[in-house]
Amino acid sequence: MDHTMKWFGILSIALAYGLLGCLMILSDPGQSIWIWFLVAFIPLTPITIWLIALGEKRNQMVGSGCGCGVKAPLSIHLWLHQTTILWIVTMFMADQFAKQDLSPAFRFATSMLPLPGFVAVALVELAYVKYMDEFQRRILLEALAIAFPAALAVCFIGGNMQEAGVISAVNINKMIWPWMVFTIIPAYAIAWWRYR
Amino acid sequence: MKNRLRVLRAEREWSQAELADRAGVSRQAINAIETGKYDPSLPLAFKLSRLFELPIEEIFFPDENGKNE
Known part of the structure; x- marks a missing residue:
């Protein structure tokens, strides 16, 4: 995954959550629960910090650690872990939101929360398979x-x-x-x- | 399909990992080919034949029992 792809990925996820957030706030401005959608950004922080902090090491080829011997750049492994965390966190968030008494538009927006994380996982998985x-x-x-x-x-x-x-x-x-x-x-x- | 990969590798004193590195595949792939559990694709077979400087038919040959043919 090259430099452009990395930033494209980060921006795409941020944009997707930004749009969802806007939809949620506009649909029901009185709801204080919208703040919780910010929690979805938490997994993005380590992705950004790690990728920047690792510098040249991000291109270092490392094994998958599961014994199957797939060697891929460190950045791919990190993306795989972080997007999976993002997906799981947003799945549980959506599950929690579904139990709240919210307006229909708000419900629609919260049910879509796991989608960007899922798309990110699928794209990183495709990149990972290329190294097999x-x-x-x-x-x-x-x-x-x-x-x-x-x-x-x-x-x-x-x-x-x-x-x-x-x-x-x-x-x-x-x-x-x-x-x-x-x-x-x-x-x-x-x-x-x-x-x- | 049978092969002489293990013999050829031993002649050159290469480990499975070394051959895997040269061929650009995993050590597990080399092991599976050597044990006859996995038949390599044509591009990988050509790559191995180039590494051993032998024609493909001197490395890989059909199983007499017709297995995997």
Whole structure:
């Protein structure tokens, strides 16, 4: 990720949150809760500070540390961590906002909060995949091929059990993404094990 | 597909990591190719053939049992 791309990324995320913030304030100026959207900027601070402070080290090639041997510039790893934090923080923020008694426009704006973080994660993931060799891409593809149906199966079985009254009611929408995270880890392990 | 990668690498006293560095892939990729678990792409096979200064067919050859063909 070059210098221009880095600043483009930071500005895009800041602009997206700025627009969302404006929408939230304009839609309901009386709400003091809009201040909380500023919390979304907290994860952006370490990104900026780290990337500037690291200087030349940001281009240093480092391993992923998860044993899969993907070597990518330090800046990509930092972007990956920070955008993931941004995404998770905004997901929980949106979840909290959804429980508040807010106007419809405000609700729309707060429900969109995780979107810029998600787009940022997806873009950094794409940049990260470029640093994988053909074998590592094969492993990733196989891991996804295992994890995606496994997460779907868990959700569908969970939904059926819920309808059958075997398990208590849970919000199935909020179960899918954690299951994708939980299934990708064993799926990765299985894919690696096949080629050990 | 079978290959002589391990033998050729041993002849040159290269470690898996060293060969991986030269070929621009991960050590795990070299290990998987050597153990026959993974067949490299054509560009990687050409790169390996250039590194060993041998034609591709002297490094990679079909499995007699027809496995992975």
